[in-house]
Amino acid sequence: MTNVKVDITVNGRTTTDDVEPRLLLAHYLRENLGLKATNIGCDTTSCGACTVLLDGESVKSCTVLAVQADQLAVTTMEGLAGESGDSLDNPVTAAFRAEHGLQCGFCTPGMVMAVTGLIAENPDLDERAVREGLEGNLCRCTGYHNIVRAALVAAGKDPDAEQEIEAESDAARTAPGFSAGSGS
Amino acid sequence: MSIMGTRVVRVEDPVFLTRGATYTDDLTDERLTGALHLTLVRSPIAHATITSIDVEAAREAPGVVAVLTGADIDLEAPLLFAGAPKQMVRPWLATERVRFVGEPVAAVLTEERYQGPDAAELVDVDYEPLPAVVDVREALKDENLLFPDAGTNTCSVYNKEDPDPDFFADCEVVVTREIINQRVAAASLETRAASAAWGDDGRCTLFVSNQNAQGARDEVAGWLGVDASQIHVILPDVGGGFGAKIGADPEFALVAWLARHTGRPVRWSESRSENMTGMVQGRDQRQTITIGGSRDGRVKAYRLDVIADAGAYPRLGVFLPVFTRMMAPGTYDIEKVDSRATVVVTNTTSTAAYRGAGRPEATSAIERAMDLFAAEIGMDPAEIRKINVVAPEKFPFTTKGGVEYDSGEYAKAIDLALEASDYATLREVQKARRERGDAKQIGIGVSSYVEITGGGAFAENASLEVHADGTALVWTGTSPHGQGHATAWAMLASEQLGIPVDKITVRHGDTDHVPRGGGTMGSRSLQTGGVAVHQASLELIDLAKARAAEILEASVEDLEVDTANAAIVVRGAPGSPTVSFAQLAEREELKVQTVFDGKKATFPFGSHVAVVEVDTETGKVTVERIWAVDDAGPVLNPLLCEGQRHGGIAQGIAQALLEEVVFDPDGQPLTATFADYGFPSAAELPSFDLVTMETPTPINPLGFKGIGEAGTIGSAPAVQSAVVDALSHLGIRHIDMPTTPLRVWEAIQDAVKEDG
Numbered sequence: 034m035t036n037v038k039v040d041i042t043v044n045g046r047t048t049t050d051d052v053e054p055r056l057l058l059a060h061y062l063r064e065n066l067g068l069k070a071t072n073i074g075c076d077t078t079s080c081g082a083c084t085v086l087l088d089g090e091s092v093k094s095c096t097v098l099a100v101q102a103d104q105l106a107v108t109t110m111e112g113l114a115g116e117s118g119d120s121l122d123n124p125v126t127a128a129f130r131a132e133h134g135l136q137c138g139f140c141t142p143g144m145v146m147a148v149t150g151l152i153a154e155n156p157d158l159d160e161r162a163v164r165e166g167l168e169g170n171l172c173r174c175t176g177y178h179n180i181v182r183a184a185l186v187a188a189g190k191d192p193d194a195e196q197e198i199e200a201e202s203d204a205a206r207t208a209p210g211f212s213a214g215s216g217s
Numbered sequence: 218m219s220i221m222g223t224r225v226v227r228v229e230d231p232v233f234l235t236r237g238a239t240y241t242d243d244l245t246d247e248r249l250t251g252a253l254h255l256t257l258v259r260s261p262i263a264h265a266t267i268t269s270i271d272v273e274a275a276r277e278a279p280g281v282v283a284v285l286t287g288a289d290i291d292l293e294a295p296l297l298f299a300g301a302p303k304q305m306v307r308p309w310l311a312t313e314r315v316r317f318v319g320e321p322v323a324a325v326l327t328e329e330r331y332q333g334p335d336a337a338e339l340v341d342v343d344y345e346p347l348p349a350v351v352d353v354r355e356a357l358k359d360e361n362l363l364f365p366d367a368g369t370n371t372c373s374v375y376n377k378e379d380p381d382p383d384f385f386a387d388c389e390v391v392v393t394r395e396i397i398n399q400r401v402a403a404a405s406l407e408t409r410a411a412s413a414a415w416g417d418d419g420r421c422t423l424f425v426s427n428q429n430a431q432g433a434r435d436e437v438a439g440w441l442g443v444d445a446s447q448i449h450v451i452l453p454d455v456g457g458g459f460g461a462k463i464g465a466d467p468e469f470a471l472v473a474w475l476a477r478h479t480g481r482p483v484r485w486s487e488s489r490s491e492n493m494t495g496m497v498q499g500r501d502q503r504q505t506i507t508i509g510g511s512r513d514g515r516v517k518a519y520r521l522d523v524i525a526d527a528g529a530y531p532r533l534g535v536f537l538p539v540f541t542r543m544m545a546p547g548t549y550d551i552e553k554v555d556s557r558a559t560v561v562v563t564n565t566t567s568t569a570a571y572r573g574a575g576r577p578e579a580t581s582a583i584e585r586a587m588d589l590f591a592a593e594i595g596m597d598p599a600e601i602r603k604i605n606v607v608a609p610e611k612f613p614f615t616t617k618g619g620v621e622y623d624s625g626e627y628a629k630a631i632d633l634a635l636e637a638s639d640y641a642t643l644r645e646v647q648k649a650r651r652e653r654g655d656a657k658q659i660g661i662g663v664s665s666y667v668e669i670t671g672g673g674a675f676a677e678n679a680s681l682e683v684h685a686d687g688t689a690l691v692w693t694g695t696s697p698h699g700q701g702h703a704t705a706w707a708m709l710a711s712e713q714l715g716i717p718v719d720k721i722t723v724r725h726g727d728t729d730h731v732p733r734g735g736g737t738m739g740s741r742s743l744q745t746g747g748v749a750v751h752q753a754s755l756e757l758i759d760l761a762k763a764r765a766a767e768i769l770e771a772s773v774e775d776l777e778v779d780t781a782n783a784a785i786v787v788r789g790a791p792g793s794p795t796v797s798f799a800q801l802a803e804r805e806e807l808k809v810q811t812v813f814d815g816k817k818a819t820f821p822f823g824s825h826v827a828v829v830e831v832d833t834e835t836g837k838v839t840v841e842r843i844w845a846v847d848d849a850g851p852v853l854n855p856l857l858c859e860g861q862r863h864g865g866i867a868q869g870i871a872q873a874l875l876e877e878v879v880f881d882p883d884g885q886p887l888t889a890t891f892a893d894y895g896f897p898s899a900a901e902l903p904s905f906d907l908v909t910m911e912t913p914t915p916i917n918p919l920g921f922k923g924i925g926e927a928g929t930i931g932s933a934p935a936v937q938s939a940v941v942d943a944l945s946h947l948g949i950r951h952i953d954m955p956t957t958p959l960r961v962w963e964a965i966q967d968a969v970k971e972d973g
Binding site: 053055056060063064067069070071072074075076077078079080082110111113114118119120121126129130131133135136137138139140141142145160163164165167168169170171172173174175176177178179180181196199200 | 226227229230231232233234235236237238239240243245330331404405406407408454455456457459488489490698699700701842856857859860863864865866867868890891892896898899900902903904905906928
């Protein structure tokens with residue numbers, strides 16, 4: 034297979050490499066660039082641990098080929114940490130810390146980027162919009178409670194008030210019920 | 218001001234939120250330079266005889282360094298659970314027979330990651346399928362054996378005594394029912410991973426994703442036939458465990474063996490679909506519950522019969538019915554309790570611990586039994602629980618099974634949950650909807666639970682050293698993977714020494730630095746490892762006082778800690794000379810090593826109230842609210858404690874509503890990806906209402922119990938009960954978990970049919 038040259042701006046820095054056409058963007062970031070905040074948690078675009086921004090829009094980088102990102106700009110969680118690489122001035126990462134929106138940390142980079150994308154799309158978030166907006170990002174540790182709070186805080190909302198409104202609302206919650214169950 | 222009980226944000230987070238954590242697959246450690254990538258060829262068939270394995274084509278594929286089969290491996294196949302029949306060993310790579318989908322058959326080592334799956338595709342294995350044993354009732358018949366040499370599929374029987382036929386003789390009302398506590402997947406977001414490199418000194422450095430470095434070291438050393446001192450296990454950051462990363466996986470030892478065999482470091486990180494068949498799974502008990510008592514609501518006798526599924530190769534899952542039996546009576550003071558369990562092998566993935574590990578199975582069983590009994594005599598489910606719980610004055614309370622509950626106020630927990638949820642009003646809403654005949658009905662579920670934490674290793678060690686620059690270093694034998702021990706243990710040391718939390722580093726998971734440790738499992742960490750850090754702090758103060766006495770020319774009894782300045786001072790003598798911990802460390806190493814042994818387990822408890830809405834036209838269930846009282850003694854850091862409860866509650870709801878590992882009759886897994894498995898997202902869950910209650914245990918000086926699994930244990934039965942309650946007016950008494958739309962809809966159709 035012939036390699037293909039890509040030019041991808043990652044966290045404001047121009048990167049270039051000759052890559053296999055099948056190379057996933059997630060692997061390009063992790064292996065070729067050594068940016069390992071972005072994690073891979075599944076094979077089916079289900080978990081969202083690999084979420085990054087592609088030209089400002091959140092995408093799952095395990096389902097984007099590196100060649101598809103050619104000439105585009107990618108932002109990973111490392112890109113939110115400032116020049117020093119260790120700044121928590123970003124409102125989303127700061128809110129995740131303040132609200133204890135992470136435990137094992139594996140879903141966190143994807144969650145942070147998904148929340149960043151969500152707020153860019155819809156600055157006027159409420160709890161329901163956050164929950165539905167994060168439907169493609171799985172977390173096993175937090176039960177989402179504090180991730181939702183962190184997203185609300187990052188969007189400038191009062192999480193206590195928003196949770197109270199949602200708790201009292203009659204709005205239907207989505208419950209797809211994946212499992213068919215074995216037998217009856 | 219005391220730091221105990223305050224909401225200290227995590228010291229772990231700055232790295233996690235900037236560069237990201239470093240998991241095993243992220244490592245750039247120089248010892249792993251030039252590492253080969255391992256790809257395992259896994260069986261696509263649940264039960265088969267292997268007639269041939271052809272690896273020649275794979276060996277010619279680009280980047281392939283070696284392709285090995287079981288014939289190449291000179292290690293004895295390990296028995297993964299000591300108590301199982303000795304024939305039930307798991308081959309390193311199967312050569313004669315495969316026993317579950319996902320069993321490793323060949324190992325492919327390549328220079329680059331992407332070359333592995335390419336080459337693995339070329340390994341040609343011929344299988345002669347055998348009939349698969351998937352249902353535990355089939356396994357019990359011993360007609361189709363997984364291990365013909367063992368002569369049976371049964372790997373363990375707990376309580377071989379025949380049940381007393383008169384056990385329920387004095388009960389006015391007896392209800393019995395078979396229920397399923399279904400198999401679920403731990404589904405940690407990080408899959409399993411291991412990397413190994415042998416040094417010139419003949420030692421292996423083994424990086425693994427695991428919950429207990431020391432345990433993994435001992436198991437791997439045993440399997441490889443080397444001394445434990447030759448294996449140096451390092452745990453990088455771990456992306457969730459939930460019990461499934463307790464103990465070493467055979468793959469870890471295989472990675473180490475392959476690294477020694479090839480003379481090069483080897484890395485392995487599995488895919489999610491490998492994980493969903495290869496990593497141990499949880500629960501999976503078929504239970505028969507029988508409950509008897511009088512019409513006034515007093516329960517007199519309870520029996521629990523369990524058939525548990527060990528999967529193909531016995532592992533920790535064989536032991537877990539012991540916990541289920543211990544906790545069988547739950548929070549209730551029942552005159553007669555009887556239980557037995559049989560564990561069998563089937564052609565499915567092995568089972569082991571998953572959040573709660575044996576206790577949720579006990580709780581769900583007794584809580585279903587209580588509901589069935591209440592429905593039979595027409596009593597409110599909250600009321601029947603309050604009548605039967607152990608009275609507070611009876612603690613410490615020894616159950617009929619001989620288990621000593623340390624402390625508890627079970628009725629108070631129920632009352633708090635009922636009060637928080639405004640239970641009476643919920644019942645009125647339910648009544649109104651029923652009277653209107655709404656398509657969407659609500660159900661209210663009440664659970665009462667007690668569980669056992671720190672039930673494995675009662676002791677844990679800690680070392681604490683203060684440095685001349687005023688910083689401190691703690692090494693702990695616990696093994697955090699999201700729980701926040703770096704913050705919590707720093708708080709415990711800071712409380713005593715006055716050294717700020719951000720100057721205390723907590724490290725773990727390196728067997729060269731901490732040769733002994735019990736890891737993090739069974740909600741044991743705070744009550745063992747946390748208390749060990751507290752004890753180490755007190756011992757360090759004693760050491761500091763002894764040295765300061767000379768310097769300050771005062772007797773030890775007159776000295777105390779000035780936490781504002783992290784110093785030793787003379788009591789009641791302001792302005793007199795002082796000496797800081799840092800100054801003492803400058804003169805001489807200031808370090809202690811200690812072991813705290815609580816000698817017993819503790820028994821956290823609580824009560825949950827769940828409200829669900831059930832669409833009777835579609836069977837769809839929505840969790841509207843859940844109120845949780847989880848009492849694990851004094852709370853060290855509410856932020857962390859709430860986080861544990863949130864995650865636990867979500868996993869309990871997930872088991873009640875959505876999740877199930879499903880195998881078809883041929884043993885094919887139908888839920889081997891996250892596209893198929895019912896892992897809930899934020900959209901399927903509500904926010905959680907937490908109610909505080911703190912009853913200390915006398916087992917340790919800080920009164921701590923464990924909180925890691927409580928949420929799961931309390932929420933699953935409350936939610937399941939709520940689903941049934943929503944439909945109780947149709948005569949429905951039980952629906953097995955997960956209460957999927959299909960199951961709920963079918964239950965409604967059956968009830969309507971019977972009615973008509």
